[in-house]
Amino acid sequence: VKCRKCGEPAAVNMRQHRFALCGEHFLEWFIAQTERVIEKYRMFARQDRLLVAVSGGKDSLALWDVLLRLGYEVEGLYIDLGIDDEAYSKQSRKHVEQFAAAAGDAPYRVLDVKATYGKSVPELALEKRGRKVCSLCGLVKRHVMNRLAYEGEYVAVATGHNLDDEAAVLFQNTLHWQTGYLARQAPVLPSTVPRLARKVKPFFRFYERDTAAYAVLRGIDYIYEECPYSKGATTIFYKELLNQLETRSRGAKQQFYLSFLQAREEQGLFGEETQELELSECQNCGQPTTASGLCAFCRLWEDR
Numbered sequence: 377v378k379c380r381k382c383g384e385p386a387a388v389n390m391r392q393h394r395f396a397l398c399g400e401h402f403l404e405w406f407i408a409q410t411e412r413v414i415e416k417y418r419m420f421a422r423q424d425r426l427l428v429a430v431s432g433g434k435d436s437l438a439l440w441d442v443l444l445r446l447g448y449e450v451e452g453l454y455i456d457l458g459i460d461d462e463a464y465s466k467q468s469r470k471h472v473e474q475f476a477a478a479a480g481d482a483p484y485r486v487l488d489v490k491a492t493y494g495k496s497v498p499e500l501a502l503e504k505r506g507r508k509v510c511s512l513c514g515l516v517k518r519h520v521m522n523r524l525a526y527e528g529e530y531v532a533v534a535t536g537h538n539l540d541d542e543a544a545v546l547f548q549n550t551l552h553w554q555t556g557y558l559a560r561q562a563p564v565l566p567s568t569v570p571r572l573a574r575k576v577k578p579f580f581r582f583y584e585r586d587t588a589a590y591a592v593l594r595g596i597d598y599i600y601e602e603c604p605y606s607k608g609a610t611t612i613f614y615k616e617l618l619n620q621l622e623t624r625s626r627g628a629k630q631q632f633y634l635s636f637l638q639a640r641e642e643q644g645l646f647g648e649e650t651q652e653l654e655l656s657e658c659q660n661c662g663q664p665t666t667a668s669g670l671c672a673f674c675r676l677w678e679d680r
């Protein structure tokens with residue numbers, strides 16, 4: 377297979393797009409494509425200050441890299457969850473630090489959950505028996521991103537979710553016909569109330585293997601290991617299923633997710649679910665919540 381641009385041997389074959397590119401042209405294409413998505417979906421503008429959530433993995437570091445190269449005013453945010461199985465958090469933090477240094481001291485901040493709130497995520501999970509680590513972790517991450525975005529007056533928080541991530545979540549939401557989730561799953565989540573951060577996913581159209589190819593070709597040293605708590609996660613199983621589908625029918629993953637977005641927009645699917653939820657302010661932290669009194673995050677630390 378040859379590069380569509382220069383005819384040299386291809387490094388990445390994107391079967392879903394029916395073309396292949398050499399390393400150099402792939403890197404170029406990937407950056408240009410990200411910029412197109414940012415503009416097409418009006419994610420943010422040139423002068424906007426952004427926070428990019430980085431985990432040390434390929435997607436988030438690749439996103440940080442691309443945003444820096446495009447010249448956006450972006451700061452990294454590493455949330456240290458205190459996952460000490462196989463020293464996971466320490467190692468992933470090291471990858472973030474190394475990336476920042478290699479990128480010419482790219483600015484970033486670290487929020488250590490245990491140092492800030494008193495307990496790491498696994499410790500919290502131990503205390504709240506019966507609640508899944510990942511659901512607590514998600515709650516903590518959402519809260520922290522929101523709070524720091526608000527306090528630092530960032531216009532948006534960008535995350536490295538790729539098409540495989542989005543398609544797996546869509547598959548899950550569809551299997552259970554969770555219409556509320558289906559109404560809200562999107563590449564851009566606007567800030568509907570003042571303390572709610574705008575969330576954007578500039579990589580949502582890339583296949584996971586392409587974000588991985590970008591990281592590898594760019595020489596980004598990312599953490600290969602997955603979080604130990606992700607073992608056996610249903611979303612991983614759904615990703616495998618969708619990949620089987622993709623092998624049979626090229627472009628199926630992309631078709632599944634992009635047609636969903638299109639159908640929802642053009643046919644108003646789940647329109648009745650999109651009414652704004654009634655949100656009030658948490659009495660403790662001030663973040664928007666559907667509960668009255670304390671938000672779910674603050675309740676975690678209160679009812680001991």
Ligand code: SF4
Binds near residue numbers: 509510511514603604
């Ligand atoms: S796998 Fe679960 S515990 Fe690990 S980072 Fe993801 S959400 Fe958090």
Ligand SMILES: [Zn+2]
Binds near residue numbers: 380381383384399
């Ligand atoms: Zn080429």
Ligand SMILES: [Zn+2]
Binds near residue numbers: 661
């Ligand atoms: Zn709160």
